[in-house]
Amino acid sequence: MAGPLASLKVLxxxxxxxxxxxxxxxxxxxxxxxxxxxxxxxxxxxxxxQRAGSVSAAHATVNRSKRxxxxxLKVPDSLQLVDQLLESHDILLEQFRPGVMQRLGxxxxxxxxxxxxxxxxxxxxxxxxxxxxxxxxxxxxxxxxSGLSETSRxxxxxxxxxGFQLADIxxxxxxxxxxxxxAVIHRQQTGExxxxxxSMTDAVFSMHALAGAEWLSGAEEPSAENGMLNGGTxxxxxxxxxxxxxxxxxxxPVFLKRLxxxxxxxxxxxxxxxxxxxxxRLKEKLRAGFKRKYFQEWVEIFQMLDACVEPVLTMSEAANxxxxxxxxxxxxxxxxxxxxxxxxxxPFRFSKTPxxxxxxxxxxxxxxxxxxxxxGWEDERIKAFLETGACGVGFRGDxxx
Numbered sequence: 389m390a391g392p393l394a395s396l397k398v399l400x401x402x403x404x405x406x407x408x409x410x411x412x413x414x415x416x417x418x419x420x421x422x423x424x425x426x427x428x429x430x431x432x433x434x435x436x437x438q439r440a441g442s443v444s445a446a447h448a449t450v451n452r453s454k455r456x457x458x459x460x461l462k463v464p465d466s467l468q469l470v471d472q473l474l475e476s477h478d479i480l481l482e483q484f485r486p487g488v489m490q491r492l493g494x495x496x497x498x499x500x501x502x503x504x505x506x507x508x509x510x511x512x513x514x515x516x517x518x519x520x521x522x523x524x525x526x527x528x529x530x531x532x533x534s535g536l537s538e539t540s541r542x543x544x545x546x547x548x549x550x551g552f553q554l555a556d557i558x559x560x561x562x563x564x565x566x567x568x569x570x571a572v573i574h575r576q577q578t579g580e581x582x583x584x585x586x587s588m589t590d591a592v593f594s595m596h597a598l599a600g601a602e603w604l605s606g607a608e609e610p611s612a613e614n615g616m617l618n619g620g621t622x623x624x625x626x627x628x629x630x631x632x633x634x635x636x637x638x639x640x641p642v643f644l645k646r647l648x649x650x651x652x653x654x655x656x657x658x659x660x661x662x663x664x665x666x667x668x669r670l671k672e673k674l675r676a677g678f679k680r681k682y683f684q685e686w687v688e689i690f691q692m693l694d695a696c697v698e699p700v701l702t703m704s705e706a707a708n709x710x711x712x713x714x715x716x717x718x719x720x721x722x723x724x725x726x727x728x729x730x731x732x733x734x735p736f737r738f739s740k741t742p743x744x745x746x747x748x749x750x751x752x753x754x755x756x757x758x759x760x761x762x763x764g765w766e767d768e769r770i771k772a773f774l775e776t777g778a779c780g781v782g783f784r785g786d787x788x789x
Contacts, residue, residue, distance in 0.1 A: 391418020392741040396572065399424060399473055400454065402483035403431050405553055406560030406588065407511055408450040411481055413565045415453035416734040416743050422477060422759065423456045424470075425752045427780035434752075441723040442751050449731045451749025452721060458753030458780030461492045466778045470494060471502070472763055478581065479507045479568060485524075486516045496583040506581040507571040511564050515587030525589075530555035534593040539610045539618055559591035621667045622659070625700060626674055632683035633700040634690075636674065646695040651677040723748040753782035 396419040400411040403425070415421040425431070436444040459466050474480070480499075482489050489495045489510075496508040510516060513525035531537045531554060537547040567584045575581055596603075598617065599610040613619035616639075625633045638647040639661065648657040653673045659666040678686065683699065690697040701709065707718055717735070720728040724747070734743045756779050760770050773779065 389740075389742055391416070391744055392738060393569075394418040394420075396420065396479060397477040398422070398479040398481060399470075399477040400481045401489075402481050402511065403429070404433055404483070404556075405450065406556040407481055407483040407564065408433065409557055409561035410511070410564035410568075411454060412450050412452060413561065413734070414568070416745055417736065418741070418744070419479075421454040422473065422755075423451060423454045424459050424461075425456060427458045427460055427752065440729045440748065441725045441727060443723075443749055445729070448721075448723060448729060448748035452731065453744070453746040454749065455755040455759065456750050456752060456782070457756040457759050458782065459756075460778050460780075461494065463776055463778040465773060465776045467493050469760075469763075469773075469778070473759075474499065474503050474506065478503070478505050479509070479572075481509050481511070481564065481568075483511045486510075486512060486521045500581065500583075504581055505575060505579065507568060507575060507584070508581070509564055509568050509571075509584040509586060511560055511586045511588070513588050515590060516585045520589075527553040527555040527588075530559060530589045530592055533589055535596065535610070536592055539596075539599065539612065539615070541612045542619065543612045555588045555592045558595070559588040560586070563588075563591045616661055620664070621661050622670050622674060624671065626678040628678055628683040628686055629680060630682045634678055634683070634686050635698050635700055637696040637698075639696070643694075643696045646693055647697060650689065650693055650695065653677065719745060721745050721748045724750050724754065751782040753780040756781045 393414055396414065398411060398414055398419050398421045400407065400421050400423045402408055402411065408423075411419075411421045411423070431447075433450060434444055434447040436446045438445045440448040459469065461467075461470075482494075490498065496506075496510075499506055499508065512521070513530055514520035514523060528537075528549060531550070532547070534555070536554070541547040563586055564584075567586055571582055571584060596610070599615050603609055608614065610618070615621075617623055621639075622644075623637055623639060625635055627633055636647065638644045641657075644659070645657040648654055651674060653670075656666075656670045656673060659670045661667065681689075686697075687699045690699075699705075706712060712718070715737075717733050718730055719733040721731045723729050729748055731745065731748065734745060736743050757770065760773070765773070774781070
């Protein structure tokens, strides 16, 4: 059975992490994604050290279930191929700085008249407008400018780099996928395509959903450890006797009561979240309490007690946790050598339509020849096109070589 997005065909010009992760989401859900890579252009994700067959493990994951052609967009003959591909692919994803696609002759304004149903999504760090539109940046910069790094640090130390790319994935990838699907619904209703201008900085700034709303309504400006959910209350991490950590989210009275009874501090079960003095007192008692036992002891204690208290796990511990195991969050995906490699699975579960990670990401140009032949190109025309230097061919992954 086909996935829920089986009717969508996507032409993906993105690189690195945000755009490819977005198109991976679409591909996992059944969309047909054709990735366009420039021959010889560096891509940090593709060049990461850990390998999974002939490509990096990261590239194999974020580009799974996508076909791939290698195309130099600076060669004029390439535009003819892109134009032909747009006859069947009516969603285009790009992640260049503003103006780059226009200079290549592939801007939305240049394509919309011939392809009026085209959904064209531009994902950048700062958007298509504003004084930072042409500025380079990475995940850490977008988090810094959005204010999230400041409100997520400790009072006595600077911001800490997150263990995952919050701005890239939550700000970029998921917003890109949502925006594209919203535009698809609009197109179904009106027949119109449109351009989507998406900024990762805008997206992560919009995530100040609680503290930002309160501040705009007159509350104190959010800062380090001054809020309900950033360390200003019992909602925090606590060190154990052996130097590991336990997360405590016992905000509701029923969970707070269970926590306090278990920790031997019943007098604190009525501590109010908006009372800084009582919260500080409660936290001091929790810090002292958790330091009295080893990590595994606390794991076993709270395994039997539903109090919103969970251990801080390592990657391997998380992957082997019975909850994630039951949900199938690690799966085997075939690569181009025919081997099965382990990847983190899609989190989506549909009752009617399957989510399918068909094959891992391939080497650049793996599907160049097969794509040209599917478009009706004869061998002589393909040979002439290759001689222009417009495209590259990845022989390992192309079954037609």
